[in-house]
Amino acid sequence: MTEKYRHLYVVIEHEDGEFLPVSFEMIGEARRLLDDFNSKYSLNEKVVAVILGHNIKDISKKLIEYGADVVIFADNPELKDIRNTIYTKVICQIAQDTKSLGEIQPEYAGEVKKPRYMFFAADSIGRHLSSTVLVELESGLASDINQLVIEDIEMSHQQKTGGKKETYEKTLKMYRPDFSGFLWTTILCLDNKNPAFQRDYHPQSCSIIPGVFEPLKPDSSREGKIIEFTPTIDEKDLKVKVLSRQIIKSVVDFDTPRTIVSFGRGIKENPEQNIRLIENLAKELNAEIGVTLPISKKPYSVNQALDSKYMIPDRVIGTSGHKTSAMLYVAVGVSGAMQHVWGMKDSGFVVAINPDEDAPIKDECDIFIKGRMEDVIPLLIEEIKKQIQIVEA
Amino acid sequence: MVDLFKVMKALNNQINFFKLEVTPTLSDSLNIAVIIKLEPDFSEGNVSYNPDGTLNRAETKNTLGPHSGIAAHAAFFGRVMYDAKVFILTMGPPIADLALQQAQQISDAEELHLYSDRLFAGADTLGTAEVLRVGIEKIQQKMDIVFSGHRASDGETGQTGPQTAWKLGFTFLGNVISYSVDLETRTIRAKRLISLQGSPNVVEEVEAPLPVFISIDPTYKSNYNAVSQRLAFEKYQKEAIQRAQNFKDYLKVFNAKELGVDETLVGLPGSPTIVYKVERVPKSTATRRAEVIDGTDPEQIRKVVTKMKEALSAMVIK
Numbered sequence: 001m002t003e004k005y006r007h008l009y010v011v012i013e014h015e016d017g018e019f020l021p022v023s024f025e026m027i028g029e030a031r032r033l034l035d036d037f038n039s040k041y042s043l044n045e046k047v048v049a050v051i052l053g054h055n056i057k058d059i060s061k062k063l064i065e066y067g068a069d070v071v072i073f074a075d076n077p078e079l080k081d082i083r084n085t086i087y088t089k090v091i092c093q094i095a096q097d098t099k100s101l102g103e104i105q106p107e108y109a110g111e112v113k114k115p116r117y118m119f120f121a122a123d124s125i126g127r128h129l130s131s132t133v134l135v136e137l138e139s140g141l142a143s144d145i146n147q148l149v150i151e152d153i154e155m156s157h158q159q160k161t162g163g164k165k166e167t168y169e170k171t172l173k174m175y176r177p178d179f180s181g182f183l184w185t186t187i188l189c190l191d192n193k194n195p196a197f198q199r200d201y202h203p204q205s206c207s208i209i210p211g212v213f214e215p216l217k218p219d220s221s222r223e224g225k226i227i228e229f230t231p232t233i234d235e236k237d238l239k240v241k242v243l244s245r246q247i248i249k250s251v252v253d254f255d256t257p258r259t260i261v262s263f264g265r266g267i268k269e270n271p272e273q274n275i276r277l278i279e280n281l282a283k284e285l286n287a288e289i290g291v292t293l294p295i296s297k298k299p300y301s302v303n304q305a306l307d308s309k310y311m312i313p314d315r316v317i318g319t320s321g322h323k324t325s326a327m328l329y330v331a332v333g334v335s336g337a338m339q340h341v342w343g344m345k346d347s348g349f350v351v352a353i354n355p356d357e358d359a360p361i362k363d364e365c366d367i368f369i370k371g372r373m374e375d376v377i378p379l380l381i382e383e384i385k386k387q388i389q390i391v392e393a
Numbered sequence: 394m395v396d397l398f399k400v401m402k403a404l405n406n407q408i409n410f411f412k413l414e415v416t417p418t419l420s421d422s423l424n425i426a427v428i429i430k431l432e433p434d435f436s437e438g439n440v441s442y443n444p445d446g447t448l449n450r451a452e453t454k455n456t457l458g459p460h461s462g463i464a465a466h467a468a469f470f471g472r473v474m475y476d477a478k479v480f481i482l483t484m485g486p487p488i489a490d491l492a493l494q495q496a497q498q499i500s501d502a503e504e505l506h507l508y509s510d511r512l513f514a515g516a517d518t519l520g521t522a523e524v525l526r527v528g529i530e531k532i533q534q535k536m537d538i539v540f541s542g543h544r545a546s547d548g549e550t551g552q553t554g555p556q557t558a559w560k561l562g563f564t565f566l567g568n569v570i571s572y573s574v575d576l577e578t579r580t581i582r583a584k585r586l587i588s589l590q591g592s593p594n595v596v597e598e599v600e601a602p603l604p605v606f607i608s609i610d611p612t613y614k615s616n617y618n619a620v621s622q623r624l625a626f627e628k629y630q631k632e633a634i635q636r637a638q639n640f641k642d643y644l645k646v647f648n649a650k651e652l653g654v655d656e657t658l659v660g661l662p663g664s665p666t667i668v669y670k671v672e673r674v675p676k677s678t679a680t681r682r683a684e685v686i687d688g689t690d691p692e693q694i695r696k697v698v699t700k701m702k703e704a705l706s707a708m709v710i711k
Contacts, residue, residue, distance in 0.1 A: 022590050084565045124587045128567040131555035140665025143550040159661040182447050186670040197657040201665035210590035239564050243598040250594050297435040313611050328704050338674040349704030363679035371688020383698040
């Protein structure tokens, strides 16, 4: 059967040749999905890693070891810095390059026009790059995905199908947790089959939350194709000059401390006083303080100092923030929404303080202290002072 | 004692007076647009949650999105520093004029544009970006900078900004934490905050010719250091408050026809993606078996702390 769209393209991220972990995670998930896909539909479509940069030829084969079938790389001094305009143009050139699409799997050569699916990382680079690439490719994009399924979907939709029942084959179901963490939304990117405004929407694309999917174990015996793509660089796409790059230390550090104390909307009865209590508890444990996503949206008015110190995105533990594997994690007034749990579930020992025994956090902790934080924290502090002495490094 | 403030103010008036003497050339002016969004108000007292923890949209009030607010502050910086003319734009239902008013009060905008039509409803980011592109291109003046917020606090995709930028053909700069404009060379310098998994944060300084599209980082700050800047700040802030009180005088509402959009590129027809299903996140199987402790019992708390101490075996124990 002639199909215009085939293969799964993964846009790789690296910093001067060092791959970001999310690159391997995306390839791992792509591999798993496409293995199932190929056996289910008796096809031979490929996981294609796309990498841009300068002096990157040698690192490309590592992507094969991690599960890619094909690597398409574009090597050019103008691609050394990641600049949105030129990166978008080159990725789109690659995605529509029928020559390399033909090389990927010769039996499909000539018929394939674009990738079927495309993955990007949901980070400072991939979020924006995916947005601009998908405008240029005139297709749809779902962001911040944490689960993917490919299947045929039969549906009728007022707009998409004109109310008629239609089958959408090989549809990528893209799951994203919503802002509350309690809802999960499935996004589909579907062709308009409605005769009134028929249009193809491919590739079906998404950005993937870093840290969600497992990478494969690298296997140096894996074989694959490495294709060099020579990009067309237009001067007018090089308007941005990078003047300097400076590494800065984040004010919040979730990597080094052994203990993290986090708080959620449970502070609401007396936010300011409760944050002070939590500060004291954290101080006794030499802990960094984390928050849940709703707290970063500044739901309570507290004094400016506490507000700008704690109610900030930088402190969020969860899918839209940091992931931690602290030795001790103390969750205070945290309900345990999925998006938060993802960020803390790798912690060593978890203690939750919550008056509500039905809160989902109960299933994610080792000790559930039932009670109001106003009552529990002072007792805890008193006892910690007796038992634990922190020696600062 | 000399009233320093009065002196400064007089000085500032003189500066303004001097400015008036110079015939403004076209290249001296700066036009800034901000795209904003009306969003659920997540502040306590205004937000309402269902018993299952999901947002109760019917009971929750609406407000200018917090990231939109930051973008409006960035535009106000342009107003104060470069005497920019500010336009605030939004696509939404008629009640979204509330967000325009709030953004005007922050930015001292001279024009507020609301793109409102049933045809726009249900749009994904691509269908929304198309409306905003047409809106921005429809403005008589050519925009030099368009700002958007980092992302909406309800949708949280962060896609509409960069997608609008690409449709406009503007250079896109994301995660901008500060900027300055050189009006003579028509270039902008901006600092961008880049945070990537497993890497330290990087601040990248870039330079680009205008026009540009900027999505503003949540940590963006405006700095007004010079006295003249602070005086201009006060002046425009007063003006902003006055304008916002009469915001309807500055408001223009456009429907699909008035805007002249291609109806197949907006709303549901112009949206590649659909929300197929919204479900409660399935309760995951318990990963741990919690021991439940009575938080008011000091004896039990003592045992908890002992276990915490064991978990932190690397710590020095008394």
